[in-house]
Amino acid sequence: MSLAALQVPVERNEASTALVVDILTQKFGERCSRSQAVREQHGHTTTWLPNQAPDAVIFAESTEEVADVVRICAEHKVPVIPFGTGSSLEGHVNAPGGGISIDLSRMNRILAVNAEDLDCRIEAGVTRKQLNSYLRDTGLFFPIDPGADASLGGMAATRASGTNAVRYGTMKDAVLGLTVVTASGEVIKTGGRARKSSAGYDLTRLMVGSEGTLGIITELTVRLHGQPEAISGGVCPFPSIEAACQAVIATIQCGIPVARIELLDEQQVKACNIYSKLTLKETPTLFLEFHGSEASVKEQSELFGAIAEEYGGGPFDWATRAEERTNLWTARHDAYWASFTLRPGAKGVATDVCVPISRLAECVTETKQDIESKGLLATVVGHVGDGNFHVLVLVDEDNDEEVGKAEAFVERLNWRAIEMEGTCTGEHGVGQGKMKYLRKEHGGGVDMMAAIKRALDPDNILNPGKIVPMS
Template sequence: MSLATLQAPVNRNDSGIELVVKILAQRFGERFSSAAAVRQQHGHTTTWLPNQAPDGVVFAHSTEEVATVVGICAEHRVPIIPFGTGSSLEGHVNAPAGGISIDLSQMNSVIKVNAEDLDCVVQAGVTRKQLNEYLRDTGLFFPIDPGADASLGGMAATRASGTNAVRYGTMKDAVLALTAVMADGRVIHTGGRARKSAAGYDLTRLLVGSEGTLGIITEVTLRLHGIPEAVSGGVCPFPDLETACNAVIMTIQCGLPVARIEILDSHQIRASNAYSKLELAETPTLFLEFHGTENGVREQSEMFSEIARECGGGEFVWATRAEDRTRLWAARHDAYWAALGLRPGCKGVSTDVCVPISRLAECIGETYRDIEEHGLLAPLVGHVGDGNFHVLVLVDVDNPQEVAVTEAFIERLNWRAIEMGGTCTGEHGVGQGKMKYLAREHGAGLDVMAAIKTALDPDNILNPGKIVRID
């Protein structure tokens, strides 16, 4: 059996953990905690996966402190789990073999903004909202918006994207350079501020999306964008999901430079109306936004209106007032919390896939039929401009039959996306929850990932039990 397909559990090093906990408690004082509540918080993610808490939490303030912690843990072969804000969805911050969580949230300084070059350098704990507040008077903004106010280091580690990805790309496009601490405590600097380079292996792209399994990202150099002169956004209802998806496909294929194009099904619209005090028709709806000049966004909005009509959609109601757009997008970002209100007391299990845009309508259609056939309540939303959508299954986790039905549905959804030439995760990442799908998606490539992991982290201490299992 290859390294990439080993299913052995991650082994726990009790004696090493006990010693490291004592060393770190003495070294960091009040910035180290082994309190049960703090440990549970740092094993918690918004998922139904069991909470696997670390044995201690260090609140780091600098790259040098992270390197110190890693060096101590490496000496005693103790696992290390990086922690940003804990907004990940696939068990990324769980500690299956215990160990030490390094909380980077207090590393929250914007180090430098190079306005002329449209880039900035930030510590890993800076959140996207914090950065955009800091940039407010510069005429620049950072566009990657996953909804949650995630840390930028965590967003780089999980290769996050979000509502603006259709125009501005994902974190792999936004990250120019990194500072990272490797498994032996060495600090490396990858990439640079130049817009292109042909100098050696692209270590920046290797670490972006590695989910803390190859190195701990402590600083990030990010590409920025100018705030557009004008922004137009609005909503357009459709009679069913298929016609809405067809409108999305035609919009993208026509080259219309949409900045955001999101789909919400009728269940999600009903939930959002109640939660966010909206009055939208309870039917599949597209949320859109255009960026550009005053004339440009007007023309783009009118062009989309024509596409929507041709595909059987209703009237595209668009607005240029910032407060109106903000209210709509706040409702979209609150979709998770709104959906929980559809079935109080149940857990929301969020999963995502991504397919080529030409297969979007087919994939969503088959998924929706699957949901209805198995009697699930599972609102569907998505960043459909790039073929990415999410399903939030509302499930009674104390009902074994419901849990089994939900697990089977999620598995079919992931296989379906892969078979259509897509991926098991467009932006949530692998963590623990998506590991079993990687062999079918990557084939022998998964063995290469395992070889890289083994070469850079031979003792398997960096976020073990994620992406690939190494015995």
């Protein structure tokens, strides 16, 4: 698969890089890996872009160690690429100019839980499942849930979202404060534990979504929520994608406080049936969940059932048993991997967009027509309560014509979303794969982003070749 045109070249200094690798090897010993397999794993994970491996991987264990590595790299102008769990989809952890990957997975301590204030402080390598497991007996939970068991540092860096976003928001809403290592190796604190502040620039929001290009997040203070008294959820089939989307729009516009509302097209339902051993009707389907009191979740479920019926959907099968809901949402979170059962051995070309909720039905319907008219095999799944959906095109990477069709489709989808006053990415982030769409979406705002990058990272060592080109 040749997609090099999507990647921005970054100048490389072989002598300086070799010197830095030697210095770090002496300093960190076996925690500085030069193994080809380890390097490739840290340069390429679930992305469909070509692998660009770093020259070495450091397994850091503290903020001080991260700062030390960055100071050494800054002195010699060698790139530094932060790595959480490697679950991003747009080439965020590739190393186009080589350099050092800093793996933060060993920084996985939960430092403090302030139950009375509904917040906690954690290291960047803590994963969402780890945090919620720790919180289980406190009556609290952390709601942001991208499909993968991602690290909280990586989720903040990519401004991640998930199935709960329609009710609980995204990472930009969840993060109160950060500890960040800057391009010079200085350690700074942004934000705090106060729920609001008017004290100067909002550096926390600047770092959230910066994808490691402005600083490396090593600690976070995040908001928590009380576990709801009651939860109900279920599935509702529809005769068409348009009918399902119209039901979503009506549900949101009626003000029903749905916690999760997910769309799976007929191909994705088929894949989930195979992979997760479900027995759903293979037609466009909504997965839903409601949080609240026993009475309120019952009322919400009944109201949605009535809306679904208006659009030809149903029956809406809903249940309150935890094991049934767990099976349902595990299948939803495994949707990416399930898709490959439809074409074993295929490569997945993943993309996402987000549009105003009123344009959702139009955008998804046109996208499905585009897929079918070009003879592509793809699954559609989305957090449609906020207008966000994903497409995974399954291609034979050795078939140039097929790869070309997939590339052209992804481009049309992103242009379509932007023209509908939406965005080229609701939660994947920009990385390398979405850079070409930013100028269309933000215009001169891209120049402002580049100015901020130059001011905070004048030597362009922090995750270069991502978000905005510096040449």
